[in-house]
Amino acid sequence: MRLPGGVLTAVPVSWRSADEPPVTIPRDPAQEAARRELSKGMYHENDPSWYERAMNAFWDWLDKLFGATSLATPGGLVGLLVIVLIVLALLGALWWRLGTPHRAPTSSATLFDDRPRSAAEHRAAAQAHAAEGHWNQAVQERMRAVVRSLEERALLDVRPGRTADEAASEAGRTLPVHADRLRAAAQDFDDVTYGGRSAGEGTYRHLAALDDDLERAKPTLSGSSTHSAASTAHSSSRGAAE
Secondary structure, eight states: OEETTTEEOOOOOOOOOTTSOOOOOOHHHHHHHHHHHHTSGGGSTTOOOHHHHHHHHHHHHHHHHHHHHHHHSTTHHHHHHHHHHHHHHHHHHHHHHHOSOOOOOOTTOOSSOSSOOOHHHHHHHHHHHHHTTOHHHHHHHHHHHHHHHHHHTTSSOOOTTOOHHHHHHHHHHHSGGGHHHHHHHHHHHHHHHTSOOOOOHHHHHHHHHHHHHHHHOOOOOHHHHHHHHHHHHHHHHHHHHO
16 A cells, blocks of 8 residues: 555455464354244245145155066066956946946835825925926835825735835736836836936826826736636536536
8 A cells, every 4th residue: 555655555364374274253143144044935935835845745656556567477577467447447347337336225114104195295396396397206205105096096005114226116016007117107106216326307297197007007916816726717617518
C-alpha cells in the first residue's frame, strides 16, 4: 500500500498456516443446523406427494415379491408369468361356464310373510307393482297369489312355512297339466327373491297367464282315475266273457 510521501508500507494480513488444524464445529450443533436448514420449504417444493410415496412403496413391494417368487419358480420370471396366465385362463373359463355366481335359495326361505293375505290382495299388489315397472316385486306377489288361490280352492293344504318349490311340487301332482309351468314359476320366484337376479316384464306376464289358467283348471283326482281304470278293465273282462 502506498502512503503519502511515496513510502510503501506493509499491512498485516491474518492468515493461518497449512500446518494448523481447520476450524471445526461440534457434531451435534452441526447436525441440528443441517436439520434446520433442510427443513426450509425451498428444499421440499418438488418432493412427491403422499400418494406418490405410497404408490412407490407398493410397487417396490410388488417388485420384491415377484423377484422372490420368480427365484422359486421353475423358469424364473417367464415361468411365473406363464403360471399367472394359466390361472387367469382357468378363472375365465369357470366364469364363462358357470356364469355370475348367485346366492342359492336357502331351504328355510318361506313363500309368505307373517301377515296372511288373500289371493285377491296379492294380485292387486302384483298389478300395482307391475304398473310402476317394479317387476321383481310383481313376480313375488303374483306367485303368492297363485299359491294362495290354490289353498283357497282346497287344492293345497294351508301350511305355514311352505316354500315356492314345495308348493309347485304339491300343486303339480294335483294339476299335472301345469306341473312344468308351476316349477318354472317357482324357479323365477326363487331367482328374484333369493338369487339376486332381476325379473322382466315377460317373466311377470308368463306368471300372470299361469295364474289365470289355474283359475279355470280342473284338478286330476288320483282316486277317480283309479276307479275309472278299474271300471274300464271290468267292462272289458265282461265283454270278453260274453
